[in-house]
Amino acid sequence: MPQLTRSDLLSLEAYAKARPQIRAKVMAHKKNRTVHLGDHMTLIFEDALTISYQVQEMLRAERIFEEEGIQDELDAYNPLIPDGTNWKVTQMIEYPDLEERRIMLERLKGIEDQTWVRIAGFDKVYAIADEDLERENEEKTSSVHFLRFELTPEMIAAVKRGAAIGVGVDHPEYTATFEPLPPAIRASLANDLA
Template sequence: MPQIERDSLMTLEAYARARSEFRRKVLEHKKHRAVHVGPHVTLLFEDELTVRYQVQEMLRIEKIFEEDGILQELEAYNPLIPDGRNFKATMMIEYEDAAVRRTELGRLKGIEDRVWVQVEGAPKVYAIADEDLERENEEKTSAVHFLRFELTEDMARSLKYGVSLSIGVDHPNYTAAVEPVPAATRAALAADLG
């Protein structure tokens, strides 16, 4: 599994100098990795660069410079990097109004298990959600979930060959799909496959 190594991270001082340009690069990179599934669900498909940015930002925000703290951040974030046979995504459920968001998160319990990807000609692959910790309780689901989609070798090969990819949600209270995703997004995700 690809990992961000401790020695590859910038120091806080070096990151402060490089941050503006690095942030611009990452935001441009994310454009083809974000998929809006209906009006309220966004999936950001993670890779080494997006996770590296999150780690560098956490180190900066928390002013972490001691070795133990840096290693803890790497331990927390490295599992979000796809391993060559899967996609990993951060799912955000977005409602601007706080009261509406609270109500909808109650109605959307279990949505994290109803998110799917589908390679043309293959069955849907449903997400494996929140392997790090439970993000749902008796009343509601969380507004943020971490998802993993495991693909077969045939699916990976087909995507790299150029077949289409669709992404959707089929929860009883929220159904939406992007069929197919734009070619640039499909290409960006296919590049994650070994």
């Protein structure tokens, strides 16, 4: 999958004008790329559209318009675009109550490494987590992780032929499975693979 470049982005002015339409398009698109695992975890399967939206929103929020700053954002977010052999995911651990969140983030250390995808007929593929920087320390895990699920050529071929896809997490303190994914999500994820 191609990486985003400066030419893929709108100026701050142009983005401000088009933002309501872009936001509506991205939110509709994300519906077929979002999986809720249990009551407290959401996986968003990223792609060029979701990441370009993130970059545009960061540029807008930070009022970044200089080339160097724009390139810094592109450099930070481009690694989150799948490259044809994998899925890249933002994992969010969500506990609205602050005290419960604090307790659970202590108990859920390592959860990012125990999150998986499974193509029908194959073993689970566990995430390669947080390649950019460590998001866990001695006391707790982070509420946000960035995951990569690297697939074999055989798995990719199976997905392209219509094989079911499942996702889950096997942590001692949090176990959830969603298999098979709905057809619209499965189709959207299949488009990420070369």
